[in-house]
Amino acid sequence: MAAQAPTLQVPKDAELLQAQSDLWRHSLCYVTSTGLRCAIKLGIPTAIHHLGGVTSLPDLITALSLPPAKLPYLRRLMRMLVTMGVFAKADTASDGTTELFRLNALSSILVDGVDADEHHCQTSFVLAATSSHYLEASLGLSDWFKKDFGEGPPPSPFEEVHGVPLLDENTASLNPELDQLVIEAMAAHDNLGIGTIMRECHDLFKGLDSLTDCCGGDGTTARAIVKAHPHLKCTVLDLPKVIHNAPAHDVINFVAGDMFHTIPPAQAVMLKLVLLHWDDEDCVKILAQCKKAIPSREEGGKVIIIEVLVNPSLGPIIHESQVLFDVVMMTVTKGGQRDQSSWAEIFKKAGFSDYKIVKKLGARAVFEVDP
Known part of the structure; x- marks a missing residue:
């Protein structure tokens, strides 16, 4: 006879509401990663740098050559990235109403094209870490845990999903662009x-x-x-x-x-x-x-x-x-x-x-x- 499951202790009201918020945060944290990837692909950190390190959304829209109708959507993306610490809010413009955004320490290492001894741009690291190949390996993690690989060290989930290891001579056969991106990402990460x-x-x-x-x-x-x-x-x-x-x-x-x-x-x-x-x-x-x-x-x-x-x-x-x-x-x-x-x-x-x-x-x- 199966043992009876113990009674579940239901959280109190405040704990329950906090738990739901924590669950949202953990379940949706990939949005931070994809939002960060979006900012890099659009060139937002580099654009803010060229605009003097501080910019308004209309100026950013112009600098990025984005359709003006996307301004309210860009505001929502920037609000999220500011909240997550990727960018920072600057003091309001002299008109008292215009929002200003600036680079902080994190977004400064995402600026491309700067020639300085100690500046090692980390965009390749972000693009590799948020690539579909990394994400597919992560999504296969539960199947990897269930599978019995027998004696010896098991293959990584990445190798199990894609058929070749990462950081290997054969990685290029999977995707040459990914292989080169990972090499660049490792160099940027290691040299920082x-x-x-x-x-x-x-x-x-x-x-x-x-x-x-x-x-x-x-x-x-x-x-x-x-x-x-x-x-x-x-x-x-x-x-x-x-x-x-x-x-x-x-x-x-x-x-x-x-x-x-x-x-x-x-x-x-x-x-x-x-x-x-x-x-x-x-x-x-x-x-x-x-x-x-x-x-x-x-x-x-x-x-x-x-x-x-x-x-x-x-x-x-x-x-x-x-x-x-x-x-x-x-x-x-x-x-x-x-x-x-x-x-x-x-x-x-x-x-x-x-x-x-x-x-x-x-x-x-x-x-x-x-x-």
């Missing part, structure tokens, strides 16, 4: 904040004579390191298709290869936002190759790891973004975000003797791992 890292962790590279930047992409990070430490011989290792498009540089040595098989020797190896794409077993394999590529601890060998460090003490907003990112990584790759105990266990399994957290920078942490 490199200036902060160099300022806050300048001593991390002191005393080194050589460094290999694994999955260093187009060499943006390596160039920033060499600029701050001109004596340092820097090598960038990445897949052939990435290295093929890297700009020429007379100081940085670009090597096409696979970090699972071999890593160019150096006094230090750096992994910046790389391991989040891989499961624990693969992280151990990658780190084992890093250990082979560096000298002993006594000779100054070390691995520098810059990764997200999941920590509730960072506050609800940052922690929420970390756990959201974790589930995205679980969905589109085999990786994820990790807390300190998980990182410590991986370092130990890879054969490293010790580690320390050099600096915590927002959601990220800079680790120094000793052989």
